[in-house]
Amino acid sequence: MVEERNREDAAKALVYEAKARLRDPVYGSAGTIFQLQKMVQELIVQLESTNAQVLELQQQKDQLLGTLLNVDHLDLHPLVDHGCSFPLDCEDCTAYDPAKFPVV
Numbered sequence: 001m002v003e004e005r006n007r008e009d010a011a012k013a014l015v016y017e018a019k020a021r022l023r024d025p026v027y028g029s030a031g032t033i034f035q036l037q038k039m040v041q042e043l044i045v046q047l048e049s050t051n052a053q054v055l056e057l058q059q060q061k062d063q064l065l066g067t068l069l070n071v072d073h074l075d076l077h078p079l080v081d082h083g084c085s086f087p088l089d090c091e092d093c094t095a096y097d098p099a100k101f102p103v104v
Contacts, residue, residue: 002010020029027034 017029020032024031
């Protein structure tokens with residue numbers, strides 16, 4: 001016997017199970033639960049894979065940023081000395097300004 005306060009939930013559960021048995025006479029709602037559990041497991045695997053990809057991309061980004069930050073220590077154009085750390089930042093750098101250094 002079901003307590004009075006739980007009767008509505010019990011009736012809904014019976015209706016749900018009856019409809020599930022019509023869709024799947026062998027497994028009923030257990031088949032639906034199994035399918036949902038399987039989907040959850042597949043999504044967990046997919047999430048773990050995505051997290052691994054994110055971690056890999058973050059490591060690549062960190063490596064690239066480290067490389068870019070070390071560019072200031074390199075002499076990118078040894079033949080052109082403009083007295084600045086990076087040639088593109090130099091105001092009087094004619095090698096990169098077409099107006100000051102026209103192409104013939």
